[in-house]
Amino acid sequence: MRILIHDRNEEFGQALKEKYDRIIRADGKYAPCQGCFHCWTKHPAACGMKDSLHEICRVIGQADDLVIVTENWYGGYSPAVKNILDRSIGTSTPMSTYRAGEMHHTLRYGRHSSWSVLVYGETAENEKKTWKLLAEKNAINDGFRSSEVSFIPDTEELEARAQ
Amino acid sequence: MKTVFIDCSPKKRLSASGFIAGFTAAFVAGKKKKEKLRTKADYGRVLEAVKDADSVVFSMPLYVDGVPSHVLPFLREMELYCKESNPALNVYVIANNGFIEGRQNEPLMQVMENFCARSGISWRGGLGIGGGVMMNVMRIMLTVFFGLAILNTILAVVREGSFQAGPLLGFGKQALEVLFFGCGIVAFDLWLAFCINRQKPFGKRYTRVMLPSFVFILFADIFFVIASFFQGGMFRGWLAKKKPAD
Numbered sequence: 001m002r003i004l005i006h007d008r009n010e011e012f013g014q015a016l017k018e019k020y021d022r023i024i025r026a027d028g029k030y031a032p033c034q035g036c037f038h039c040w041t042k043h044p045a046a047c048g049m050k051d052s053l054h055e056i057c058r059v060i061g062q063a064d065d066l067v068i069v070t071e072n073w074y075g076g077y078s079p080a081v082k083n084i085l086d087r088s089i090g091t092s093t094p095m096s097t098y099r100a101g102e103m104h105h106t107l108r109y110g111r112h113s114s115w116s117v118l119v120y121g122e123t124a125e126n127e128k129k130t131w132k133l134l135a136e137k138n139a140i141n142d143g144f145r146s147s148e149v150s151f152i153p154d155t156e157e158l159e160a161r162a163q
Numbered sequence: 164m165k166t167v168f169i170d171c172s173p174k175k176r177l178s179a180s181g182f183i184a185g186f187t188a189a190f191v192a193g194k195k196k197k198e199k200l201r202t203k204a205d206y207g208r209v210l211e212a213v214k215d216a217d218s219v220v221f222s223m224p225l226y227v228d229g230v231p232s233h234v235l236p237f238l239r240e241m242e243l244y245c246k247e248s249n250p251a252l253n254v255y256v257i258a259n260n261g262f263i264e265g266r267q268n269e270p271l272m273q274v275m276e277n278f279c280a281r282s283g284i285s286w287r288g289g290l291g292i293g294g295g296v297m298m299n300v301m302r303i304m305l306t307v308f309f310g311l312a313i314l315n316t317i318l319a320v321v322r323e324g325s326f327q328a329g330p331l332l333g334f335g336k337q338a339l340e341v342l343f344f345g346c347g348i349v350a351f352d353l354w355l356a357f358c359i360n361r362q363k364p365f366g367k368r369y370t371r372v373m374l375p376s377f378v379f380i381l382f383a384d385i386f387f388v389i390a391s392f393f394q395g396g397m398f399r400g401w402l403a404k405k406k407p408a409d
């Protein structure tokens with residue numbers, strides 16, 4: 001399955017509809033994670049907050065290839081995108097294991113394939129360095145085999161690059 | 164000298180970030196303010212507190228290898244304020260994460276450093292603590308044990324009319340054990356407090372609960388088994404590949 005998470009407008013997703021099995025628009029109309037871990041310990045793979053992200057981990061968990069289109073915020077994701085990632089830890093289970101020589105959680109949906117990030121907005125050199133590390137670490141943490149980051153200064157090009 | 168400690172955990176009570184912020188503050192001299200940054204409603208108040216500060220200490224949990232999403236818009240507001248007013252601010256960060264390796268906080272530290280660069284304020288370094296949940300459990304248990312020791316001591320006086328050192332000695336032993344597992348955290352944190360007092364750079368340091376990772380993983384698994392048993396998740400498809408509704 002190929003899944004896109006993006007923080008652009010509705011039309012952006014519409015234009016890419018054919019290319020993805022699922023498109024998640026990070027519109028920011030949802031609550032941030034409260035850190036309760038109930039998506040592991042109480043009602044597995046579901047959040048206690050019943051907004052549009054209520055069961056989002058069940059969707060993201062199905063991804064083989066995940067593409068994320070995000071504005072650059074200090075070398076990391078925009079708040080709307082990061083909010084979705086924070087609310088998705090149900091893609092893992094509470095049990096722990098080793099991955100890449102570090103402690104991580106076991107994967108509810110098994111291994112995934114590629115984690116690609118398309119970063120737009122002005123991005124400084126130090127931020128690019130952070131991005132590379134962050135995507136690499138995200139891929140390990142969430143059980144993706146590879147990670148890739150591309151910087152797209154011109155938002156006009158985003159649609160073509162996200163094909 | 165004024166130092167503002169910002170607990171960035173979304174938890175209302177008993178956050179690891181709040182604990183370690185308070186612990187650090189205990190060793191910092193001068194005027195101190197502790198703020199909680201949980202929702203957008205806190206932004207204005209926290210920004211006000213930052214305005215006449217010399218140093219700001221962000222204490223936050225690691226969320227998916229980065230800064231929790233609810234903190235980011237605050238950073239943007241603070242950046243705008245800093246660009247406008249050019250305050251001479253020192254920024255320190257304490258990050259704690261669930262996994263045992265404190266080093267997993269590195270991307271978060273870099274994001275915070277990049278935030279300082281954009282805002283034109285001084286990045287003074289950060290401390291990343293691995294095993295944050297365990298640190299938090301240990302300090303909560305230690306408080307409970309202390310309460311029990313005091314209670315037992317009083318009960319002994321009431322019942323037998325004499326002071327018994329047993330319960331307090333028992334607590335002393337428990338405190339030493341916790342101190343052993345937490346020695347890295349305490350040592351690095353005291354060093355951080357020393358640097359905050361002198362407004363000096365601390366660098367980027369990582370420490371952890373002093374346990375080998377395979378033992379830590381065992382404890383973490385036991386912790387989640389117990390939590391999932393009592394909260395019922397274990398009986399609701401605990402590890403199942405749950406399908407979306409549509």
Ligand SMILES: Cc1cc2nc3c(=O)[nH]c(=O)nc-3n(C[C@H](O)[C@H](O)[C@H](O)COP(=O)(O)O)c2cc1C
Pocket residue numbers: 033034035036037086087089141172173174177178179180181223224225226227228229259260261262263267294295296299
């Ligand atoms: C949404 C979410 C994401 C998390 N991501 C990570 C992670 O990537 N790595 C890690 O080591 N711990 C992770 N944790 C664990 C927290 O960092 C840990 O529980 C921390 O001690 C919480 O601190 P607090 O009590 O101050 O909120 C995550 C927790 C939550 C709720």
